[in-house]
Amino acid sequence: MSETAPRTGLPVAEAANALVAFLFAASAPVAIILAAGARGGLTEADLASWLFAAFALNGALTIAMSAAFRQPLAFFWTIPGTVLVGAALETLTLGEVVGAYLAAGLLLIVLGLTGWVKAAMDRLPMPIVMGMVAGVFLEFGLDWIRAFAADAALVGAMTATFVALSVAPAVQRVVPPMIGVLIAGLAVLILQGEAPTLGAADRLLAAPQLYRPEISLAAMAELVVPLAVTVIAAQNAQGIVILRTAGHAPPVNAITTACGAASMVTGPLGCVSTCLTGPSNAILVSSGPVERHWIAAVCLGLLAIAFGVFAPAVTHLLLATPTAFMATLAGLALLRTLLAAFQTSFGGRFGLGAMIAFLVTVAGLPVANIGAPFWGLVFGLATSLLLERGDFRA
DSSP states (O other): OSSSSSOOOOHHHHHHHHHHHHHHTTTTHHHHHHHHHHTTTEEEEEHHHHHHIIIHHHOOOOOOOHHHHHHHHOOEEEEEHHHHHHHHHHHHHTHHHHHHHHHHHHHHHHHHTTTHHHHHHHOOOHHHHHHHHHHHHHHHHHHHHHHHHOOOHHHOOOOHHHHHTTTHHHHHTTSOHHHHHHHHHHHHHHHHHHOOOOOTTTTOOOOHHHHHHHHHHIIIIIIIIIHIIIIIIIIIIHHHHHHHHOOOOOHHHHHHHHHHHHHHHHGGOOOOOOEOOSHHHHHHHHHOGGGGGGHHHHHHHHHHHHHHHHHHHHHHHHHHSSSSHHHHHHHHHHHHHHHHHHHHSSSTTTTHHHHHHHHHHHHOOTTTOOOOOHHHHHHHHHHHHOOOOHHHHH
8 A cells, every 4th residue: 555645636547547447347348238138138228227236336335345355446346247148048037047137146255155166266367367367457448459450540549648647647636548539539439420319308307227036957957157257367366456456455265255245135136247447446546546446436427327327328328339439438537557467477486377368368268158357367377387386285
């Protein structure tokens, strides 16, 4: 933690980071929910209920946990789990899937209360975990570069603004780089006539639905353990390592328990399991004093609650925004986190294991319906156990 006195004044930088983290969570991840729901045959009402729970309830959890532990603890939903559920809904009913959500939540509570998760996390070599994190975040950096081909004027203006503000520390205290990037991007969109608008016929407020869980052995076998694994190994592991790298001490067992408890609440509303988010937390800790990062998480939680209430309207606006705009926002916000991940992964011991974890994650091939980040950890750790045993002894 920082030894300097906490800075006072309005949380401008924290609010800017929260806004970028929110825009990230409410763009591509929301599109994944919509795609998975369409694949599984969910109705518009089902999707609106899912989004309400994903944002409003997890936003409230983010505020409560961040304020309680005085560190950024942003919670959303497992993206690999969303893809898994989309495929499962082709053969299972929504009620059966909801039953699996509740069982997975109960399993997470047990794992958190027993302390097994923290024991496992403490024994994972940091370079291997950060190799996996680098593999996850690499795509965001590449999407930013690729966005130049889609809209060079928009991406160039946003990138130039980021560079200009980053080399002017005095200006940063008034206009944080990412808020400047956001303003520049919106200005270009307005000049191009591409700013998203909301039609009179568009729905504004969410209408959450309550679904009755059904007990199904097929759903339990297909979803419970994979959902728990994606939460712990593919999602929470990212967020925990990112927070540790930024100088925080995330409460691993409490996080796991909270994910389970929240999943028990969001599940009956049709939402996939809750997790500690990696990219959003990375954006929250990308700048500003360490001791004030939790304020950014609280701001993010408030934005998430508002999104949940107005999910249909805001989703329409965000999905109408050009892909290049969101890709540039996310890519620039995660640049320093991606750099830190590479430095930690390949700066010393466990280099080969970290490289395998990175490559497997970048390849993005799921195995047994479990996402590539988990298998990146598995194969990276196996590589080091076989070929870098001296690093474990050291």
